[in-house]
Amino acid sequence: DAKTTQPNSMESNEEEPVHLPCNHSTISGTDYIHWYRQLPSQGPEYVIHGLTSNVNNRMASLAIAEDRKSSTLILHRATLRDAAVYYCILLTERGSGYALNFGKGTSLLVTP
Amino acid sequence: GAGVSQSPSNKVTEKGKDVELRCDPISGHTALYWYRQSLGQGLEFLIYFQGNSAPDKSGLPSDRFSAERTGGSVSTLTIQRTQQEDSAVYLCASSPYGTANYEQYFGPGTRLTVT
Numbered sequence: 001d002a003k004t005t006q007p008n009s010m011e012s013n014e015e016e017p018v019h020l021p022c023n024h025s026t027i028s029g030t031d032y033i034h035w036y037r038q039l040p041s042q043g044p045e046y047v048i049h050g051l052t053s054n055v056n057n058r059m060a061s062l063a064i065a066e067d068r069k070s071s072t073l074i075l076h077r078a079t080l081r082d083a084a085v086y087y088c089i090l091l092t093e094r095g096s097g098y099a100l101n102f103g104k105g106t107s108l109l110v111t112p
Numbered sequence: 113g114a115g116v117s118q119s120p121s122n123k124v125t126e127k128g129k130d131v132e133l134r135c136d137p138i139s140g141h142t143a144l145y146w147y148r149q150s151l152g153q154g155l156e157f158l159i160y161f162q163g164n165s166a167p168d169k170s171g172l173p174s175d176r177f178s179a180e181r182t183g184g185s186v187s188t189l190t191i192q193r194t195q196q197e198d199s200a201v202y203l204c205a206s207s208p209y210g211t212a213n214y215e216q217y218f219g220p221g222t223r224l225t226v227t
Contacts (some may be wrong), residue, residue, distance in 0.1 A: 032212045043203050043218035044155065051213075091212035098212050099145060099157035099171065100205075 004088045009107040012078045012090065020073040020106050022088030027068050032091045035073050036100065037084040044102070047073065047086070083110045116219035118204050124225045125194055133189045133222045137206030144187050145181065145207070145216060146179060148200040155203070161187060162210045194226045 005023040012018040024033070035047040048055055048062045050071075055062040059076040074084055087105040091098045117136045125131050137144050146158040157171040161181040172178070174193075183189040191198055201223050205216040 030212075032214075034215070043201075043221050044216075045207075046215040046217060049213075049215060068224070099160060099168070100147070100155060100156045100216060101157070104154075 004090060004103060006086070006088055006106045008104065009109065011109045011111065012075075014080060014110055015077050016082070016084070018078045018108065018110075019076040020075075020086050020088075020108065021043060021070065022072070023070045024088070024090055025069045027090055028092065032093055033062065033065070033068075033071050034089045034100075035060070035086060036089065036090055036102070037082075037086045038102075038105075039081075039084040041088050042098070045084075078108075078110045080110050080112065083108055116204055116206050116217050118202075118219040118222050120222060121220065122223045122225075123150040124227060126195060127226055128193055130190065130192045131194055131224065133191075133202050133224070135187045135189070135204030135206075135219060137185060137187070137204070138217055139185075141206035141208050141217075142184065143210035143214075143216075144157075144181060145205045146187070146189050147203045147205065149203060150200045154176075158189070160210065191224075194224075196226045199224055199226045 032051050034049040036044045037047050038044045048060050050062045063072045085105040085107050087102045119134045144161040147155045159179050160168040163184050164181050176192045179189045201221040203221045204219045207216045208213045
């Protein structure tokens with residue numbers, strides 16, 4: 001799977017929007033962009049994914065650059081519960097399953 | 113609806129003993145994955161099932177590790193002759209299909225401690 005680059009850490013105030021960036025300059029045309037997060041002492045949690053178009057769900061929005069070499073996970077109003085490590089992962093459609101490969105991710109600190 | 117469940121939540125065992133870890137995936141999910149996470153480390157892939165078959169066993173760390181899935185549902189991960197380095201949180205995830213366009217839903221994990 002192609003490599004992603006994320007900042008090690010970010011900080012946000014509660015109730016403010018958070019933009020978590022991810023660079024993936026070697027992305028291929030069939031790679032899906034997935035985001036997961038892991039809260040302290042919990043298992044990973046799916047957040048959102050997309051291929052080319054921007055995506056919205058109840059948790060977040062995913063903005064994908066036109067050239068797909070970068071993407072941004074947007075949390076519209078950060079809460080204390082959003083403090084977690086966020087992982088940006090590229091997955092290639094190969095029809096035979098895939099295993100998530102978490103890099104270091106971005107540790108998000110949310111302050112009251 | 114019900115999510116992925118795993119049992120036991122915690123398991124303490126003596127070195128050399130065998131352990132069985134169970135995963136109940138979300139009903140109807142055909143793909144099932146086992147991972148483990150050591151303290152402060154990233155996610156390590158162990159094995160993937162599509163239905164009852166395991167096309168990818170590449171992550172199993174040694175022949176002491178085995179897994180099976182029956183009825184396209186419940187899966188069991190067995191570790192024989194446990195070693196201290198097997199201590200970790202073992203996570204199970206299921207997905208509607210084993211492709212890149214579907215998300216994985218994780219269980220709460222089983223914390224295994226080998227003394």
